[in-house]
Amino acid sequence: MAKDALLDDLNAQQREAVLHCDGPLLVLAGAGSGKTRMITRKYAYLAKKKKIPLNSIFAVTFTNKAAQEMKERIAPFVDHDTKNLWLGTFHSQCARILRREIGILGYKGDFTVYDDDDQNSLIRHILRELNIYEALYKGVVSRISILKSHIISPEEFLAKGDGFSFDEKLGRAYLKYQHELKRCNALDFDDLIMLAVKLFEENPKILKKYAHGFSYLLVDEFQDTNRAQYRLMQLLASDHHCISVVGDDDQSIYYFRGADVGNILNFERDFPKAKIIKLEQNYRSTQKILDVSGCVIARNENRRGKKLWTDRGRGDAVTYSHLPNEEEEAKQLARTIKDLYLKGRFEYNDIAVLYRINLQARAVEDALREERIPYQVISGISFYQRREIKDVVSYMRLISNLEDNVSLRRIINSPPRGIGASTIGKIEQEAKKQGASMFRAMKSMLKAQNLAASFKEKISEFVSLIESLTRTQYKTAADMLKDVVEKSEYLNDLEEDRIQNILELVSSAESVQPRDFLDRAALASASDSVNAAKSVSLLTLHSAKGLEFPAVFIVGLEEGILPYFKAMDVPREVEEERRLFYVGMTRAKDQLFLSSVRRRRLYSKIQEQEPSRFLKDIPREHCNWIERNIERTGAASIAAKPVPMQPKSLYIVGCRVKHPSWGIGVVRDCSGEGDDTKITVNFPGVGLKRLAVKLANLERI
DNA sequence: CGAATTGAGTTTTTT
DNA sequence: ACTCAATTCG
Numbered sequence: 001m002a003k004d005a006l007l008d009d010l011n012a013q014q015r016e017a018v019l020h021c022d023g024p025l026l027v028l029a030g031a032g033s034g035k036t037r038m039i040t041r042k043y044a045y046l047a048k049k050k051k052i053p054l055n056s057i058f059a060v061t062f063t064n065k066a067a068q069e070m071k072e073r074i075a076p077f078v079d080h081d082t083k084n085l086w087l088g089t090f091h092s093q094c095a096r097i098l099r100r101e102i103g104i105l106g107y108k109g110d111f112t113v114y115d116d117d118d119q120n121s122l123i124r125h126i127l128r129e130l131n132i133y134e135a136l137y138k139g140v141v142s143r144i145s146i147l148k149s150h151i152i153s154p155e156e157f158l159a160k161g162d163g164f165s166f167d168e169k170l171g172r173a174y175l176k177y178q179h180e181l182k183r184c185n186a187l188d189f190d191d192l193i194m195l196a197v198k199l200f201e202e203n204p205k206i207l208k209k210y211a212h213g214f215s216y217l218l219v220d221e222f223q224d225t226n227r228a229q230y231r232l233m234q235l236l237a238s239d240h241h242c243i244s245v246v247g248d249d250d251q252s253i254y255y256f257r258g259a260d261v262g263n264i265l266n267f268e269r270d271f272p273k274a275k276i277i278k279l280e281q282n283y284r285s286t287q288k289i290l291d292v293s294g295c296v297i298a299r300n301e302n303r304r305g306k307k308l309w310t311d312r313g314r315g316d317a318v319t320y321s322h323l324p325n326e327e328e329e330a331k332q333l334a335r336t337i338k339d340l341y342l343k344g345r346f347e348y349n350d351i352a353v354l355y356r357i358n359l360q361a362r363a364v365e366d367a368l369r370e371e372r373i374p375y376q377v378i379s380g381i382s383f384y385q386r387r388e389i390k391d392v393v394s395y396m397r398l399i400s401n402l403e404d405n406v407s408l409r410r411i412i413n414s415p416p417r418g419i420g421a422s423t424i425g426k427i428e429q430e431a432k433k434q435g436a437s438m439f440r441a442m443k444s445m446l447k448a449q450n451l452a453a454s455f456k457e458k459i460s461e462f463v464s465l466i467e468s469l470t471r472t473q474y475k476t477a478a479d480m481l482k483d484v485v486e487k488s489e490y491l492n493d494l495e496e497d498r499i500q501n502i503l504e505l506v507s508s509a510e511s512v513q514p515r516d517f518l519d520r521a522a523l524a525s526a527s528d529s530v531n532a533a534k535s536v537s538l539l540t541l542h543s544a545k546g547l548e549f550p551a552v553f554i555v556g557l558e559e560g561i562l563p564y565f566k567a568m569d570v571p572r573e574v575e576e577e578r579r580l581f582y583v584g585m586t587r588a589k590d591q592l593f594l595s596s597v598r599r600r601r602l603y604s605k606i607q608e609q610e611p612s613r614f615l616k617d618i619p620r621e622h623c624n625w626i627e628r629n630i631e632r633t634g635a636a637s638i639a640a641k642p643v644p645m646q647p648k649s650l651y652i653v654g655c656r657v658k659h660p661s662w663g664i665g666v667v668r669d670c671s672g673e674g675d676d677t678k679i680t681v682n683f684p685g686v687g688l689k690r691l692a693v694k695l696a697n698l699e700r701i
Numbered sequence: 702c703g704a705a706t707t708g709a710g711t712t713t714t715t716t
Numbered sequence: 717a718c719t720c721a722a723t724t725c726g
Contacts, residue, residue, distance in 0.1 A: 063715065091716045115716080135709090135721095189716045224715090256713065357712055359718095413702095420702050523716055542713050564712060580713080603711060604717045 006041055006048065006077065014038040017244070017277045018045050021216070024237070024271035025244040026264070030308045031293075031586035032284025032548065035246055039220055040070055042244065043087075044077035046216050054080055058214035058236065059087040060229075062221035064523065066546070067092075070220075086214065090229050091189055092523050094196040098187070101199055101206055110515075112186040112397050113522035117390060118406045119188050125409070126176050132169050144174050148190035149226040149258040151197055154178055183437070185403045193228040200235045211239040222247030222267075226258040234270060241271065249304050250297050253542060253580050255572070261302065282308045284548055286315020288622065289592050293585035296617050300575050320594040320618070321626040322611065326360070326556070329597050330367035333553055336593065337536060338371050340551060344680045346591075348374055350550040352537040354584045356562045360555060361538050374535035378543055384521050388490075388498040389505055393521050395484040396477070399469045400514060403437040412462060415490055419458050427459075439466065477509035477517035541584045552588035554581070557596040558609040581614050594623075657681060658699040 007015055014034055017027045018041050029035035043059060046052045061067040067089060071082040086093065099109050114122070123144070124137045132140075147157055154175035158168075181188065187195065200207040217237055219225065222245040225233075237243040245267065252261040268274045282290060290308050297303070323329045333353065340346045353364050353375075361377050368375045383389060391414055394407035401407075413419045431441035442459050445451060465487055474480035485491055485506075491499055509517050537549070541562075556562060562581055567573035585592060596611045658664050659681070667679050679693060 089716065113716090116714095192716080254714075257715080359711090416703085418702065422702090540713065566712070576713095601717090 006045055010034075010038065010041060011281055013277055013279050013281070014041070017246075017279070018042045020244075020275050020277070021046065021050055021242065024241050024267075024274040026222075026267045026271075026274050026276045027244065027246040027279060028264075028276065028304060028306060029246050029248055029279040030282060030306050031248065031251060031583070032282045033279035033308070034281075034283055035220075035248075035279060036066075036070070036073070038279065039218060039246055040073040040077075043070070043074050043218065047078050050216075052216055054078060054085055056213060056215045057086060057218065058093070058216070059085070059218040060090055060093060060220065060233075061087070062089065062224055062546075064089055064092070066220065089523070090225075090232070091192045092519070094192040094232070095519060095523065097196055097210065098192065098199070101203075102195065104203060104206070105195060105199060107182065107187070107195075108185050110185070110401060112184065112401045112404050112407070113192070113519060114181070114184075114186045114188045114406065115385075115522050116189075117385065118186070121409070122180060122184075122406050123173065123177060126173055126180060130169070130173060130176065132173060140170060140173055143170055144177060145190050146258055147174065148188075148194045149228045151194055151228050151231060180405075183403065184405050185401055186406065190228070193226075193232060197228055197232050197235065200232070207235055208239070211236050215240060215242060217243040219243070219245040220247070223249055223252035223261055223264045224254050224259040225263050227260055227263075230260070230263045237271075241273075243271070248306075249302075250300070250306070250579055251545065251583050251586075253545065253576060253583060255576050265302065265304065278306055280306050280308050282310045283312075284589050285310060285586060286312055286590060288315045288318055289585065289588050289590075292318045292592070292618050292622050293582050295619060295622065296578060296585070296614050297582040299617050300578055302572075302575060316591055317624045318592045318594065318618075318622065319624040319626065320557075320615065321596075323595060323597050325597050325599045326363040326601070327367070329555055329595050330363040331370075333364065333555065333593070333595065334367040334371040334373060337368070337373055337551075337553075340591070341373075342680075344682060346551050347534055348536045349534045351553070352539065352544065352547070352549040352551070352587065353553045353555060354539060354541050354544050354587070355555050356541055356564055356580070358540060360561070364538055364555065368536060374533070375538055376533060376535045378537055378539040383501070383505075386498075386501055388494065388502055389521075392481060392484055392490060392502060392505065393518070395469070395488060395490075396480055396514065397518060398439070398466060399480070399484070400518065402439045402466075402470070405431075405438045408438050411488075415488065415492060417458055417462060419462065423455065423458070426455075439463075474514055477512045477514045478506050480514050481506045481509050541580045544587050545583055548587050548589055550589045551591040551593070552584070553593045553595070554584045555595050556600070557581075557594055557612040557615055558600065559612055560602075560607070560609065561600075562612050562614070578614055581612075660697055 007018065010018065011034070014037070017025065017038050027035070027038070029038070039059075043057060046057055047054055059070070061070060067087055071085065071087060074085075074087075075082050086096075088096075095113065098107075098111070102109055102111065119141060120137060123141050124134055127134045127137055127140065154171060154177075157174060158171040181191065200210070214236055217233060219233060224247070233243060233245075245264075247264050249261055249264045252259060252264070255261070268276070285293075287310055290310055294308060321329075321332060323332060337348075337351055340351065341348060353361075355361060355364070358379060361379075365375065365377065384393070391411055394410045397404050397407040398411065409424065412424065427438050427441055427445070430445055431438045434441055434444065436444075442463050446456055446460055446463065468487060469480075469484060472480075472483065474483070481502075485502060491502070494502075512520070541554070559565075559568065563574050563577035567577050585594075594615070596615070597609055600607055600609050657667060657679075666682050
């Protein structure tokens with residue numbers, strides 16, 4: 001019975017992938033091929049049939065959200081609480097291991113996790129100290145991140161030293177950065193992976209404990225792993241080689257942050273007896289969508305090659321429009337969306353608009369607002385990155401780790417306490433002299449004789465604030481937060497919406513232990529609101545990964561946008577841009593609309609645009625081509641052409657009607673004339689109804 | 702120390 | 717065009 005539920009609704013390849021448990025396995029899972037279903041079933045199968053204890057399965061996902069979803073889908077199959085499974089992102093799994101084992105590397109188990117923001121401010125601080133031009137910090141941060149994802153320590157990097165000036169500076173900054181992190185008892189995201197690898201490589205006994213303890217390993221979104229993550233899995237698999245990795249080389253779109261498609265392309269080299277299974281049946285899209293996207297991705301050199309198919313039928317044609325400018329593009333898009341909605345085939349939340357760069361959302365937003373179409377922009381800024389949230393979280397971090405100088409610097413003067421750069425400078429000097437944390441230095445400075453009273457007063461106030469907060473043992477993070485907010489008077493003079501955010505944070509912290517809460521704040525993001533409201537989703541091609549929508553629009557298919565101009569001349573990056581386009585197209589279930597424009601305003605310059613090179617790979621017969629030329633025809637004819645004729649009827653699209661039994665509804669579509677008029681009406685709570693006006697006894701309101 | 706003005710840069714983003 | 721951050725002035 002359990003077996004039936006586990007395997008029955010899987011296709012042959014999915015089943016084979018679930019059943020292959022005795023050696024390395026690489027599953028090449030095409031877009032929409034039921035990958036998540038297969039993985040969750042495999043997890044359940046290992047536990048139920050292979051009798052592997054749940055805490056001996058080590059499973060990695062790409063995001064926390066994916067981990068959460070997987071837990072929910074596993075729950076029905078296992079009679080066990082899924083909360084504490086070894087199932088999470090690389091970062092959270094590594095953090096969990098390091099909390100226990102990091103002592104041997106000279107850190108403390110109560111380390112703080114630094115996010116991007118903290119990383120940036122620490123690097124900038126270091127560049128200032130080393131007299132390196134501070135504006136270079138972005139490059140430095142990303143180079144360091146790449147070094148870490150390749151498991152190259154500062155010492156190794158300096159030793160290799162080509163000695164050229166920038167690399168030499170970079171090396172010194174990296175060395176100091178690692179030193180400062182340690183001094184703050186903090187790890188950045190890349191450290192979590194790198195130090196876990198280091199831990200295992202330098203301590204065979206510990207490795208043995210974990211490699212043996214985890215008797216099966218599962219990795220999802222394998223195409224997005226970086227070298228350090230791959231190395232970690234190799235180490236954990238060194239004992240038994242029971243590892244399944246699942247991914248799609250065609251959907252690798254994170255090279256820019258260290259993901260290495262090589263991991264998927266070379267898996268067999270490192271695991272010679274690996275079994276390879278391709279999942280090629282697509283359950284998401286129509287054949288026409290698969291044809292079009294397949295033609296585009298087929299042109300990439302570096303891929304393993306898959307041929308997706310579906311039994312969903314041909315479906316509607318893919319539409320491509322070439323338009324005069326981005327305003328026209330957005331207008332037409334808004335009209336088409338309205339049309340789809342009024343015809344009753346799609347709700348607004350069935351529809352997504354995808355673009356390469358966030359600023360493209362602007363024109364689309366304007367047009368949707370104009371047409372009164374509800375929409376939501378899914379943007380990258382997460383809740384935890386907002387200033388007020390980071391501030392109060394920094395208080396909590398400082399309280400739980402007094403060595404955290406980065407958090408201290410962040411909050412020492414917010415809310416304003418009259419402690420400015422010069423005061424902070426003095427504290428830093430003193431801390432350096434003593435080889436202690438800044439907080440400790442502040443305390444000792446209070447005892448010194450030679451300092452101004454006003455200076456001491458300000459310092460003393462801050463020190464006693466923090467000390468009063470450290471005295472309490474907080475049961476929950478919410479208690480701690482409330483106390484922080486109250487004693488620091490953080491809410492004074494704060495804008496109302498920011499206060500609301502903080503209240504939201506407090507309520508999310510109820511019944512969470514402070515330590516867990518801080519880890520979550522660092523390792524969590526908040527992009528799970530897609531499809532929540534009944535509105536059109538606007539998002540980048542990157543953030544569309546893993547999602548699906550009945551109708552998808554991809555805008556701005558032009559040279560310079562997709563492929564983006566910075567990637568245009570680098571073949572490897574052009575391949576990634578092509579994959580990005582592919583990911584976008586394969587999000588669509590039923591309808592796909594592509595568009596490009598002739599002229600576009602980008603950073604205040606008006607540019608003549610060429611259609612994207614990727615469009616040339618779509619055979620004309622696969623797709624509806626609509627070109628609208630503005631040059632000679634003029635504006636009037638353009639407005640007239642695409643708007644469908646409105647039947648001259650009592651009932652027009654958008655008006656409200658009353659039906660004797662279904663109540664009040666909104667007319668979404670209208671066809672025929674006179675006595676033959678038929679309308680589609682959406683009655684809330686009842687659904688869509690197609691009615692002949694003559695027979696239906698309707699009343700117009 | 703804090704507010705106002707001037708100036709450079711401008712993808713994609715999860716942890 | 718617009719944002720974010722650094723510099724300058726009160």
